Amino acid sequence: MSDFDSRELRDAFGSFMTGVTIVTAVSKSGEKVGFTANSFTSVSMDPPLLLVCPAKRLSSYDVFADCEHFTVSVLAEDQQHASNTFASSKGDRFSEVAWFEDQHGVPVIEGAVTYFSCASQQKIDAGDHLLLVGQVQDFKTTEKLGLGYAKGGYFSLGMERQAEAITHRHSTQVGGLVECNDQLLLKEEDGFFSLPQGNLIPESSSYQTLKVVLETLAVEAEIGQVFSVYEKRASGHFVAYYRAEATEEKAPAGYRYVNIGELTSLKFASDDVASMIARYAEEKRHGVFRLYVGNESEGDIR
Template sequence: MTFDPQTLRAAFGRFLTGVTVVTTRGADGTAYGFTANSFTSVSMDPPLVLVCPGKFLSSFDVFANCSHFAINILAEGQEDVANTFAGYKGDRFARVTWSDDIHGIPVIDGAIAQFSCSTHHIMPAGDHIVLMGQVRDFSQRDALGLGYSAGRFFSLGMERDAATAHPNTPQIAGAIIEYDGKILMQRSHDFWSLPQVETTPDTSARQNLMALCDTLGLGAKLGKVFSIYTDRASGRRYTYIQAHATTAPPDSAGTLIPIADLDQIKVASPAHSAMLARYAIERATGHFNLYVGYDHSGDIHSHDERP
């Protein structure tokens, strides 16, 4: 019986996994690595683990012949590492920090567990091989892993925090108010920030922002939500909504900064600078997306996406 490969891949992908990066060195010492979710711990005595490299990998021959390799279990927030080792065609190791393990195999900083293995057994398995390793050394730390399901990364921390968010945690609503190719920013001490307000219970971010615009003497039309994120340190949730000023904002409302100069100003947090940088890029393409997540990691959703 033949199966439709796409449907079969989707069915396999229903299995929730973590994400690892498998690393080794070639005979000339070159470092190789690829992202894998086929990792399984197999045996305690002896300690065995396995992973399945595909024959499609450009590094397949190296892994199929390696005497030692390492498995790095990625932490939540290491999506960029996973993406690098899944798709980047240049020097993947130049994009991460790493060190050599006891066998001289690169292990990736920030991983929540690292297993240094000698090759125990290699078994052909269709268009993959089963690469089984005996664990010769390992390290681990108490942190949450990066998850993967149905073709998307997810973070347990995010799910848990969302489920346990305290109802009294203050929420902040902010507006990215554009006028004449410029964004309205407000200065407080050394830092610039978007006009924003702590929201009151039982009112929406939009209602609070409309009231803020009134207070600032601004005629503004609110548009799409641009970003929703939780600040991990404070637990505060921030919602930023796009807006257009219908008339020139009064001086007392803030300063208009050209979009092209937004990367020159000092803003209150890295989350803000990342958000403004994305705004500048998306303004240029005219296609705005929605960010949902945490201050340091999250997902970008197209407004056109349908569930």
């Protein structure tokens, strides 16, 4: 046994950005099983081999340890629901997600970026997991973009690119939802609240601009994914907000940290920020953050 804190080690492993897959198999009695995994990698081109790592705590572990065939479906950026469904251990997962069978009768997730049909080639005991090496017998891939995962949250590469492109084409303000210890950093003025933000710096990205904004406020924070990009139609300007994690709960003058559970009771300087904050609080409660692109009242959420 190591002396590592298991939560800290899991977080450290989670800093590696990956895609998201669903691995499926069928038991000898015909029961279909599957689990969500980002521990997936290619192993060899000749012969064509890949690797997945089912955990021994899985209720379906014995099926994977005994299976002759399995499939790996690489999820598309709009398939968070499928990922969450197969990450849960409740209910009939296959009734909630569209799928079809490969040539061996193993389920493949409909709409995946890519899928691989594999024959089990080698199984290696590895601590609390099994290294399941599969030889690819069939595969199909598309031009879709995959669903990303890092630091406990999803990200959409396509939407991130779209958001960043918007900020370069338009006059933009950039802000941050800076969190620390389940609290959000807010600026308070005349009884109304707002977020730390500034104007887009010429020849800089929105990410670089926010970094300067936070440095000016002496806030040390790790900037994460884009949370909202939207147009203020009256002015034609765009606003981009990123999620960020402060390293310490130290608020600059005029700012304070507010518990996330109290956010919806506050008065904000604008309706669009109030709406965004309400979404942030709700998504924080569910543990899944999404990206919004649109205007103050309507847009696309991924």
